[in-house]
Amino acid sequence: MLLVRQAELNAELNAARDVRCRNGKIIEIGTGLQSDPGERVIEARGGALLPGLHDHHIHLIALAAARQSVHCGPPTVNNLESLTTVLREVKGSGWIRGVGYHESVAGMLHRTQLDDLVSNRPVRIQHRSGKLWFVNSRAAQLLQLDQHRSLQGIECDASDAPTGRLFRMDQWLREQLADAVIPDIKSASRLLAGFGVTGITDATAANSSATQDQYLKWIENGDLLQRVLLMGDESMAQMHQNLIQSGALKIMLDDYALPDFEDLKQHIVNAHQQQRCVAIHCVTAVELVFALSVLNEAGAQSGDRIEHASVTPDDTIPLIRATGITIVTQPNFIAERGDQYAEDIESTEHHHLYRCKTFLESGIPLGGGTDAPFGSPDPWRAMSAAVNRKTLSGKLLGELERLSPEQALHLFTTAAANPGAAARTITVGSTADLCLLDRPWHEARLRLQHEDVTATIRAGEVIYQR
Ligand SMILES: [Zn+2]
Numbered sequence: 001m002l003l004v005r006q007a008e009l010n011a012e013l014n015a016a017r018d019v020r021c022r023n024g025k026i027i028e029i030g031t032g033l034q035s036d037p038g039e040r041v042i043e044a045r046g047g048a049l050l051p052g053l054h055d056h057h058i059h060l061i062a063l064a065a066a067r068q069s070v071h072c073g074p075p076t077v078n079n080l081e082s083l084t085t086v087l088r089e090v091k092g093s094g095w096i097r098g099v100g101y102h103e104s105v106a107g108m109l110h111r112t113q114l115d116d117l118v119s120n121r122p123v124r125i126q127h128r129s130g131k132l133w134f135v136n137s138r139a140a141q142l143l144q145l146d147q148h149r150s151l152q153g154i155e156c157d158a159s160d161a162p163t164g165r166l167f168r169m170d171q172w173l174r175e176q177l178a179d180a181v182i183p184d185i186k187s188a189s190r191l192l193a194g195f196g197v198t199g200i201t202d203a204t205a206a207n208s209s210a211t212q213d214q215y216l217k218w219i220e221n222g223d224l225l226q227r228v229l230l231m232g233d234e235s236m237a238q239m240h241q242n243l244i245q246s247g248a249l250k251i252m253l254d255d256y257a258l259p260d261f262e263d264l265k266q267h268i269v270n271a272h273q274q275q276r277c278v279a280i281h282c283v284t285a286v287e288l289v290f291a292l293s294v295l296n297e298a299g300a301q302s303g304d305r306i307e308h309a310s311v312t313p314d315d316t317i318p319l320i321r322a323t324g325i326t327i328v329t330q331p332n333f334i335a336e337r338g339d340q341y342a343e344d345i346e347s348t349e350h351h352h353l354y355r356c357k358t359f360l361e362s363g364i365p366l367g368g369g370t371d372a373p374f375g376s377p378d379p380w381r382a383m384s385a386a387v388n389r390k391t392l393s394g395k396l397l398g399e400l401e402r403l404s405p406e407q408a409l410h411l412f413t414t415a416a417a418n419p420g421a422a423a424r425t426i427t428v429g430s431t432a433d434l435c436l437l438d439r440p441w442h443e444a445r446l447r448l449q450h451e452d453v454t455a456t457i458r459a460g461e462v463i464y465q466r
Helices: 060-066 080-088 111-117 137-142 170-176 185-194 209-220 261-273 285-298 314-323 332-344 347-352 357-361 379-388 405-410
Strands: 002-007 017-022 025-030 040-043 049-051 053-058 096-101 123-127 132-135 154-156 162-167 197-202 227-232 244-251 278-282 305-308 326-329 366-368 434-437 453-458 461-465
Touching: 002 434, 002 453, 040 461, 053 366, 060 185, 060 197, 080 096, 080 111, 111 123, 111 132, 111 137, 111 162, 123 137, 137 162, 185 197, 185 453, 185 461, 197 453, 209 227, 209 244, 244 261, 261 278, 261 285, 278 285, 285 314, 314 357, 332 347, 332 379, 366 379, 379 405
Parallel strands: 002 040, 053 197, 096 123, 197 227, 227 244, 244 278, 278 305, 305 326, 326 366
Antiparallel strands: 002 017, 017 025, 049 434, 123 132, 132 162, 154 162, 434 453, 453 461
16 A cells, blocks of 8 residues: 655646555556555655666676676776786685676686686686686686586687686586575665666576576565566476566577577577567677578567667668567666777777667667666666767767667666567556656656665555665
C-alpha cells in the first residue's frame, strides 16, 4: 500500500497527480487523494514520476564481484607504476581480483611480469573487454594451469608453459574458484535501486539453469530488489514468474575465431524452434556483418537482438533494418572509453561507434544497457553520454548520433522483453515499477544525474528512498 502524492506524471500536463499502488499495480490516479490507514505516503512535491529504469544489458554477478575488486585500467591506472601501486595496496590475504585492464597500461600482461608486481598472493586481472584474464604464477599454481594446458583458452608459450593468459575462460574460472568468491549481490542490487533501476536484463552468456536457481534464491531472500530477465545458455529452463523471466539465448562472437556459419545458423534455428530468441554479441564490424548474414539465413525472429553494435558501418544499417532485429547499445562507453577510441579509430568512423540517432531514424528498435561492470552501472551516465557524446577529456565523438534527453530516457524505460518498443506507461492497471525524481522533468532533463532520484518503487514496494 503506497501513495505517491503530487507527482509530475507528464511534463506537458501542467498539474501534479497522486498515484496509489496496491498488490504491485497502480490502482488509482487522481488529485487530492487521501491516504488510507496504514498506507505509506511519499510526497513528490512536483518531482517527475518516471517508469522505473530497466538496464537492458548488465552482468550482475560480475558487477557484485567487481565491487570487491581493484580497478586496474584507465582512467585511474595508466602505467605499470600505478598498476603496481594499486595491486600492492590491496589489504588482506588470498586472491586479488583486478578489473578494467587495458593494454595501454603495460601491454599484454604475462604471468612472470605479474609476479614482479605481486608474488606472494594469487592475482587475476580481467581485461576490460571481459574476454581475457591475466594471472600470476601463484594463481596459475592454485588453478593448476599446468594440468589443464590442453584446454582451449589457456594460452601456452613455445615451451608449452602457460603464459597466464586465459581467453574466454569465465565459466571454468567460476567453477575453479567456486568457494573463493561469494559476490555481494545485496549491495550491488541496492546500488542499482539508488539509480532508479527496477529491472535488469542479465546478459551473461554463461548463465545456466544453476544461475536461474541462484537468482530465484536471491529474489526470495530479498537480496535482489530488481526484476530480472535472464539470458544465458541452452541449459536454462523457460521461466515466466512475476519477478524473473528467462530471456534470449546469448551467443558470443569473437572476430578472430568466428564459429562455423552453418553451425551457428542451426543453433539459431534450434533456439527459435524452442520459442527462444537469440542475442548476439557484436563489438566489431566483422562480428556484426557475420551475425547479420547468419540471422538473414536462419530467419530472424521478433525479439532477436544484437548486443552492443559497438561499430556499425553505414552500409549495415539497411541490413539491420531488413532483419527487423533490436539493437541494445551502451552509449556510456563513448564517455568512458571515448578517448581511447579517438586514438584507435579514424575520425571519419567516429560516428560508427555506439550509434543511437541513426538507428532511431532508420526505424530500428533501440534499447540501452550499461554493460556493468564493464561500463559504469549508472544508467544516468549512459543517458547523459547519449545526449552529449563527450569523452572524459571533453572530445565530441559522433555528434550526429546525439539523442534528446527524452530519447535517451526511452532507452531505459521500455519493457524488459521489448527494448526499443513503446515506453512503459504510468496508468491505472500498469505495474507499479517507478522512479521518482526530486524535481520536474524540465529541470532533470538538463542534468540527467542519478542524484535526482529520490525514490525507487518496484512492484509497489519502495526499494530505495533518499
Ligand atoms: Zn555484456
